[in-house]
Amino acid sequence: MHRVGYVLGDGFQVMALGSQAVFEFANLVHGETFYAVENWSVQGGEINASLGMRVVTRELTGRSRADTWMFPGVIDPLRGPVSRPLLDFVRRVAPRARRVAGICTGGFILAEAGVLAQRRATTHWAYAEHMQQRHPDIQVEADRIFILDGQYWTSAGMTAALDMALGMVEKDLGPEVARSVAHRLVMHHRRAGGQTQHSELLDMAPRSDRIQQALDYAKRHLDRPLGVEQLAERINLSPRQFSRIFTAETGQSPAKAIEALRLEAARVMVEQGRLPLEVIARETGFRDRRHLREAYLRGFGVAPQAMRRQSRTRLRS
Incomplete structure (x- = not known):
């Protein structure tokens, strides 16, 4: 069983939850439950999404475990600082997790925690320059759909989270499963990580x-x-x-x-x-x-x- 933990903060961009469908359908295509997906937050309980809907989460503790940690972003990552408990959590779990991923502007959480230093990363094109200015020790590639550097994954704007999740499925279960999942989700094609955000x-x-x-x-x-x-x-x-x-x-x-x-x-x-x-x-x-x-x-x-x-x-x- 591969555990996928989504760490949500108040105002998280609701579309991030759409990428969970990739893991759901991967289980269906695979024929057995390979992925177990859970929603977490620093304080636990109900968390408000950017659209106003509420999602029930589990509270993060020192015993919280996942193989892949996913950190969705917010609509404007420049509005306020990332909470200290969340940054401490990232620093604690990142070295031992199989994967750590920043979805869209969630890459700013990983950047603020310092785990992307000396690595390649991407984020939503509208904020890529800000990330580079704030974190000159990161090689920000503004036109990538998603990037994998070591165990760290970062994606561009929200629909790119689907492509990133499919990339994870391909590594775990193979390209045939990933293609079948993309077909079931009616994605026109599965975009490779190196593809540009430009259309x-x-x-x-x-x-x-x-x-x-x-x-x-x-x-x-x-x-x-x-x-x-x-x-x-x-x-x-x-x-x-x-x-x-x-x-x-x-x-x-x-x-x-x-x-x-x-x-x-x-x-x-x-x-x-x-x-x-x-x-x-x-x-x-x-x-x-x-x-x-x-x-x-x-x-x-x-x-x-x-x-x-x-x-x-x-x-x-």
Whole structure:
């Protein structure tokens, strides 16, 4: 039995509890109870979430035990100091726990406790710079979904907690179980820890459902031709109408937007380091490996091989 303890403080971000579903469904897929999940707090009893709902918790004591300790964050980690009893608890349990994880801004709790010193970590992109300024001894990587350094895990914004929990399941029960859990939770794909927090679709943020529909189609079919004619046909517009509306709503041409989506998908595949560049180029809609390299240099300033080496170096460190 692997015990997972969520340590909640007043005002914790309620979405953190959503990551508990990963462990719940891992038990179902595994066919037996591998994970036992419990909610804890310094004082015990009912704890108020940021939304106002109350969660019953067990009181932390010197005898409290868990294999994995999860520390959710709050909406604004800069508002006040972390409580001294909580910091003392982190310092006491961190060296002997199998895992210690900061969910979103929960990474600030680990940082204040000093357990992330000389380690890599991430947090919500809006607070990454603040973490780096407050804790210069931490290597803060602002664009990562989640990071594992030793037994310490940290994640980006709240949905990234699902990806981090799936990463834990993969290490405990294997990739097939993790994939099955992601499928049951209707996650479009399981994001690797090295994936960036940046999203081209979010940046484009079209105003109309029609243009969003075209972009969604493009992202699902990057290996196909995605010219103006094909995309316009999907939403019953003329190519001229489509180009005009698309540019007005996203601030860029359809061709530039599609290349950005192709690059985003290719970057994930390159950083995962499992497929040859020829395969990645084909699956993301580039003509060949040379075309992929040219687009990479324009978009990221480095060649795909160099980015893959950098990713492997991060994973080994």
